[in-house]
Amino acid sequence: MDNSYYNPADLKKFSKISEWSPELGDKFFDYYASVFKDGALSAREKSLIALAVAHVVKCPYCIDAYTQDGLEKGIDKEEMMEAVHVGAAIESGATLVHGVQMMNKYNKLSM
Amino acid sequence: MLTKSLKAKGNVLAQTNKQLELLQSGPFADKDLPLFKDKVAQSGQFPLRPKTLEILQINVGYMCNQVCEHCHVDAGPDRKEIMTRDTMEQCLEVIKKTGAHTLDLTGGAPEMNPDFRWFVESASAAGIKDFIVRSNLTIIRANKKYYDLPEFFAKHNIHVVSSMPHYTKGKTDKQRGEGVFSASIEALKSLNAVGYGMPNSPLKLDLVYNPSGAFLPGNQAALEQDFKKALLADFDIRFHALFAITNLPIARFLDYLIASENFEDYMYALVDAYNPAAVKGVMCTNTISVSWDGYLYDCDFNQMLGLKVAAKVTHIKDYNEALLQDRNIVTSQHCYGCTAGAGSSCQGVVA
Numbered sequence: 001m002d003n004s005y006y007n008p009a010d011l012k013k014f015s016k017i018s019e020w021s022p023e024l025g026d027k028f029f030d031y032y033a034s035v036f037k038d039g040a041l042s043a044r045e046k047s048l049i050a051l052a053v054a055h056v057v058k059c060p061y062c063i064d065a066y067t068q069d070g071l072e073k074g075i076d077k078e079e080m081m082e083a084v085h086v087g088a089a090i091e092s093g094a095t096l097v098h099g100v101q102m103m104n105k106y107n108k109l110s111m
Numbered sequence: 112m113l114t115k116s117l118k119a120k121g122n123v124l125a126q127t128n129k130q131l132e133l134l135q136s137g138p139f140a141d142k143d144l145p146l147f148k149d150k151v152a153q154s155g156q157f158p159l160r161p162k163t164l165e166i167l168q169i170n171v172g173y174m175c176n177q178v179c180e181h182c183h184v185d186a187g188p189d190r191k192e193i194m195t196r197d198t199m200e201q202c203l204e205v206i207k208k209t210g211a212h213t214l215d216l217t218g219g220a221p222e223m224n225p226d227f228r229w230f231v232e233s234a235s236a237a238g239i240k241d242f243i244v245r246s247n248l249t250i251i252r253a254n255k256k257y258y259d260l261p262e263f264f265a266k267h268n269i270h271v272v273s274s275m276p277h278y279t280k281g282k283t284d285k286q287r288g289e290g291v292f293s294a295s296i297e298a299l300k301s302l303n304a305v306g307y308g309m310p311n312s313p314l315k316l317d318l319v320y321n322p323s324g325a326f327l328p329g330n331q332a333a334l335e336q337d338f339k340k341a342l343l344a345d346f347d348i349r350f351h352a353l354f355a356i357t358n359l360p361i362a363r364f365l366d367y368l369i370a371s372e373n374f375e376d377y378m379y380a381l382v383d384a385y386n387p388a389a390v391k392g393v394m395c396t397n398t399i400s401v402s403w404d405g406y407l408y409d410c411d412f413n414q415m416l417g418l419k420v421a422a423k424v425t426h427i428k429d430y431n432e433a434l435l436q437d438r439n440i441v442t443s444q445h446c447y448g449c450t451a452g453a454g455s456s457c458q459g460v461v462a
Contacts, residue, residue: 043333068326071322072327072329073333074278074329074337
């Protein structure tokens with residue numbers, strides 16, 4: 001067995017998940033392909049959203065995939081980094097907004 | 112930044128047999144990836160055979176004022192291979208009688224051939240329908256003697272196809288050298304000034320985009336939109352179409368892939384993106400490529416790998432279209448570059 005949970009070569013094997021559950025796998029990949037097509041949002045905008053989410057969910061495969069996808073779409077490194085900051089801002093905001101819950105609880109319990 | 116060709120540096124990849132060995136190695140030798148001919152055979156399309164000849168592409172020399180990192184020609188100021196007027200005269204005889212409707216001049220920087228203008232004037236007089244010159248743009252601003260090229264092109268109704276890897280300075284200069292972006296912008300403005308690339312203008316100006324790195328080009332139409340929007344907003348520049356061209360793993364791009372440890376991943380990406388529909392439109396099926404010394408090839412890439420046409424005639428002086436059309440096209444693993452995704456050719460996507 002590999003002594004690491006993540007292997008970059010595994011990304012190439014992603015489609016193999018369909019082998020053990022063809023119906024669900026195929027549905028997922030069809031859905032996935034549809035999601036990233038040009039729609040109300042452009043494929044370019046979707047790629048940047050995907051890159052931001054990839055960082056928030058800390059998926060190394062997704063980060064590799066959507067950095068490459070961004071390059072293919074002509075997206076600049078400055079645009080990519082700003083997208084990562086959007087993800088980071090939401091993530092830290094999500095932590096900090098719970099501070100209100102902490103304050104509420106503190107106030108409730110305090111005399 | 113590169114200043115010398117692989118050839119001038121004595122790099123082992125200046126030898127075409129070494130490149131061809133590499134294209135058989137790694138995942139291909141280990142059978143992790145199929146050879147191009149086997150992949151094409153799976154969809155019953157092997158061997159590749161010519162269709163109607165449409166394009167005669169003539170490489171008038173490997174000399175160039177730039178040394179681009181991705182260059183499949185390994186062109187540069189130190190390359191001395193230049194087409195002579197004698198060979199050009201042999202080409203003119205063929206241009207007069209060919210069934211091809213498009214004449215496509217390339218290099219190097221074709222404008223650096225000392226007989227370039229004579230050749231364009233003579234070929235233009237032969238009355239070909241679409242006459243392309245592939246210009247790197249910066250040559251127009253490289254020296255005073257080239258400043259009037261836009262007027263010269265316009266006079267002969269040349270269809271200008273120019274390289275422009277990105278609409279930002281950073282990516283352009285990284286691939287093509289410091290200062291290339293600014294010089295290219297100036298050159299595009301001078302082409303626009305004589306009517307090239309303007310809406311409804313008969314003077315056609317198309318741009319070629321190729322990725323600045325080990326990744327494939329994205330959707331050609333989307334990239335064209337982005338280029339048009341940015342070049343118009345930032346520089347008031349107009350052009351007609353954008354051709355997205357995949358970098359083929361040969362010469363300097365191959366050297367880059369190996370040095371940056373991207374060779375295997377890039378070949379996987381090309382094979383993963385293999386598209387049988389693109390095979391139907393590959394340019395080797397409608398093009399003959401002529402080298403500076405008059406030899407004939409299936410495409411400019413095969414020319415750089417020294418893979419001459421597998422036909423009874425291999426030189427422009429013996430040109431015989433019927434004999435040439437009856438040939439099998441020579442392939443190797445670099446051909447995956449033309450069949451990936453929407454395909455790739457000197458005219459952009461093919462599928």
